[in-house]
Amino acid sequence: MSLSMFADVWVYLLPLLGFWAVYVGSRARVQKKNLAALNESIETGMTEPASLHPVINTNRCLGCGSCVAACPEQAGHNVLGLIAGKSTLVGPSFCIGHGACAAVCPQDAITLVFGTAKRGVDIPQVKPDFESNVPGLFIAGELGGMGLIRNAIVQGCQALDSIRKLDGIGKGDGLDLVIVGAGPAGFAASLGALQHKLRCVTVEQDSLGGTVANFPRGKLVMTAPVDIPLLGKVNFRETTKEILIEFWQAAEKKTGLKINYRERVEKIDKTAEGFRVKTDRQTYETRAVLLSLGRRGTPRKLGVPGEEQTKVVYKLIDPQEYRGKKVLVVGGGDSALEAATSIADEPGTTVAISYRSDAFSRAKQKNRQRIEETSEEGRLQVLLSSTVKKISTDKVEINQGDLTLTLENDAVIVCAGGILPTPFLRDCGILVETKHGTP
Numbered sequence: 001m002s003l004s005m006f007a008d009v010w011v012y013l014l015p016l017l018g019f020w021a022v023y024v025g026s027r028a029r030v031q032k033k034n035l036a037a038l039n040e041s042i043e044t045g046m047t048e049p050a051s052l053h054p055v056i057n058t059n060r061c062l063g064c065g066s067c068v069a070a071c072p073e074q075a076g077h078n079v080l081g082l083i084a085g086k087s088t089l090v091g092p093s094f095c096i097g098h099g100a101c102a103a104v105c106p107q108d109a110i111t112l113v114f115g116t117a118k119r120g121v122d123i124p125q126v127k128p129d130f131e132s133n134v135p136g137l138f139i140a141g142e143l144g145g146m147g148l149i150r151n152a153i154v155q156g157c158q159a160l161d162s163i164r165k166l167d168g169i170g171k172g173d174g175l176d177l178v179i180v181g182a183g184p185a186g187f188a189a190s191l192g193a194l195q196h197k198l199r200c201v202t203v204e205q206d207s208l209g210g211t212v213a214n215f216p217r218g219k220l221v222m223t224a225p226v227d228i229p230l231l232g233k234v235n236f237r238e239t240t241k242e243i244l245i246e247f248w249q250a251a252e253k254k255t256g257l258k259i260n261y262r263e264r265v266e267k268i269d270k271t272a273e274g275f276r277v278k279t280d281r282q283t284y285e286t287r288a289v290l291l292s293l294g295r296r297g298t299p300r301k302l303g304v305p306g307e308e309q310t311k312v313v314y315k316l317i318d319p320q321e322y323r324g325k326k327v328l329v330v331g332g333g334d335s336a337l338e339a340a341t342s343i344a345d346e347p348g349t350t351v352a353i354s355y356r357s358d359a360f361s362r363a364k365q366k367n368r369q370r371i372e373e374t375s376e377e378g379r380l381q382v383l384l385s386s387t388v389k390k391i392s393t394d395k396v397e398i399n400q401g402d403l404t405l406t407l408e409n410d411a412v413i414v415c416a417g418g419i420l421p422t423p424f425l426r427d428c429g430i431l432v433e434t435k436h437g438t439p
Contacts, residue, residue: 034081038090046361048119049089051148052097052112055437058086060109067101067110077365093361097148114435122420125431130159132291134429136274138163141185141292142211143420149184149212149244150226156185156292157229160192163288168273174285175199178277179292182259183210186292187248191229194257201286203279205264208252209245211294230255268428293421300416302330306391312412316342324348326408328396330388331415332360337367339413344379352381352407354388354398388412 041047054067063085073079077094080087080101087109089095102110115121130138140159141152163169169176177193179186182204193200204210225235231251236244252259260281267278274287299314301307316339324347329340332355340353353371360368374380386400396409422432 030081031083034078034083034088034090037078037081038083038088041091041093046091046093046359048116048361049092049095049097051095051121052099052114053092053095054080054089054099054101054110055113056087056089057109057111060107061086062107062109063087064106066104066106070100070104072098072100093363094365097151099151111439113437113439116437120434120436122422122432123435124425125433129162130155131162132430134270136166136270136288137268137428137430138288138290139292139430140189140290141181141183143181143291143293152184152292153188153226153228156188156290157192157227159185159290160189160196160229163290164196164198166288168287169198172273172287174273174287175201176286177201177288177290178203178275178284178286179290180265180277181210181292181294182208182261183212183292183294186210186290187252188228189290189292190257190259191231191251191255194255195229201260201284202258203260203263203265205262207261208248208259209241210292212241212244270429294418299414299418302388302414302416304388304390306396307414309391309393311410312391312414314414314416316413316415319343319346322346322349322411325410326350327352327411327413328388328398328407328409329353329413329415331355331417332357333362333415333417334364334367336413336415337363337371339415340380341367341370341374343413344374349379350408351379352383354383354386356385356387358385 063082065082065087067087068074068080068082071079073094077091079089079091079094081090082088083090097112099112102112114123124139124143125133126139130140132139138159140155163177176198177200179190179193179200179202182190182202186202186204187208190200190202225233227233228251234247236247251257264280265277266280268289269276269278271285274285275289277284277286277289301314306312315335319339319342322343327343327349329336329343329351330353336353336355337360340351343349344351360371371380371382375382383398383400383405386398386405388396389399389404390397391409391412394408394410396407396412398405398407420432425432
C-alpha cells in the first residue's frame with residue numbers, strides 16, 4: 001500500500017475511531033451510573049418491587065435499551081439500566097408496574113411477574129381475557145394485582161370487551177352483567193356497558209372511586225393518559241385524589257351512569273344461565289359478573305393488647321382531626337408514609353412512624369423523600385426495625401431491637417395493608433395463587 005493510499009484510509013478511519021471512542025466512553029459512564037443506582041438500592045434495602053415488575057432473561061436480552069427508553073418512570077428515576085450490555089432492574093422500588101418495558105422488547109426477553117422469592121403476593125387466577133377459572137366471572141383492576149389507576153381503567157375496558165363476546169349477552173330476561181365495585185376498573189367498565197347498551201347493574205358498597213375514595217385528603221395519585229368509554233382521551237398524569245374524584249363525579253352526571261351505592265354483595269352463586277348475585281338489598285340474575293374490588297379487604301391488624309380501643313383506626317381520611325395530638329402511624333407503604341407526613345404538617349402534632357423493616361422499600365421515592373425531609377426538620381420520629389408491643393389509653397410501647405420505647409399517645413393509625421377477601425373469592429369458586437416472582 002502506498003503512502004498516499006494509507007493516508008486516504010486514515011482520513012476515513014480516524015473519524016470512525018473517534019465516534020467509537022465517544023460511544024465506548026458514553027457506555028462506560030452510563031454503566032457506572034447504573035451500577036451506582038443498583039448498589040444504592042441494595043445498600044438501602046430498596047430491592048422489593050411494589051407490584052407487577054419485569055424479570056429479564058439475560059440470555060435473550062440484546063442490550064438494545066428499548067425497555068429503558070420505554071419506561072415512563074425513567075425520567076425521574078433509574079428503574080432499568082444497562083449493565084455489562086444487559087438490561088437490569090437497578091431501581092426495583094421505583095417500578096410501579098406500567099409494563100411498557102415488556103411491550104417494546106424485540107426479543108421477548110422480559111416477563112412481568114408478581115411477588116418475589118422473599119415476598120409473596122396473593123393473586124386470583126385470571127386468564128388473558130380477564131375471565132377467572134369460573135366461566136363468566138371476570139376480574140379486573142386492583143384485585144387482580146393492578147394497582148396503577150391507568151392499568152386498572154384499561155383492564156376494566158378490556159374485560160368489558162371480553163364480556164360482550166359471551167354467548168347469551170343481550171338474550172333472555174336477566175341482566176347481561178353485574179359489576180361489583182366502582183373504582184377505576186369498575187367505573188370504566190360501567191361506562192363501557194352503558195356505551196354498548198348492555199343490561200348492567202353496578203353495585204358499590206362505599207362511594208365512587210373505591211379504594212381511591214379512601215385515600216387521605218390531598219393525596220397525589222399517579223396515572224397516565226388513557227381512553228375512557230363515552231369520555232374519550234383523559235390526560236391526567238399526576239393529580240390529587242379530590243380532583244380525580246370530582247372528574248369521575250362529573251362524568252357520572254354527564255353520561256347518566258347509574259351506580260347503586262351503599263350496596264354490598266354477600267354471595268355469588270353459579271346458575272345454568274349465569275349467576276345469581278345476592279346483595280344486602282336484593283338478588284340479581286345475570287349472565288356475567290365483573291369483580292373490580294380493591295385488594296384491601298379486611299384491614300390487617302397488629303394483634304397486640306389495646307388494639308380494640310377506639311383511638312386505633314386503619315385508614316386516614318382527614319389529617320386535620322389530629323391537630324394538637326400525639327399520633328403513631330404503623331406501616332411502611334405509601335399510605336403509611338403519606339399519613340405520617342400529612343399529619344406532621346398539621347399544627348401542634350407530635351408524630352412517630354413505626355415500621356418492622358429497616359427501610360421503606362415498598363414506598364415511592366417521593367414519599368420516602370418527604371419522610372426524610374420531615375424527619376430532618378424535627379417534625380417526625382422515624383422508628384425503623386420496630387414493632388408495637390402494647391397500646392394503652394395514653395401511651396404506646398414499641399420494641400426496637402433490645403430497647404422498649406414508651407411514647408405518649410392520643411391516636412394510632414395502622415396502615416399495614418389489608419387481607420385479600422380470599423374466603424369470598426373461594427366461595428365464588430375462584431382459585432387464588434400466591435405468586436413468588438411468577439406471571
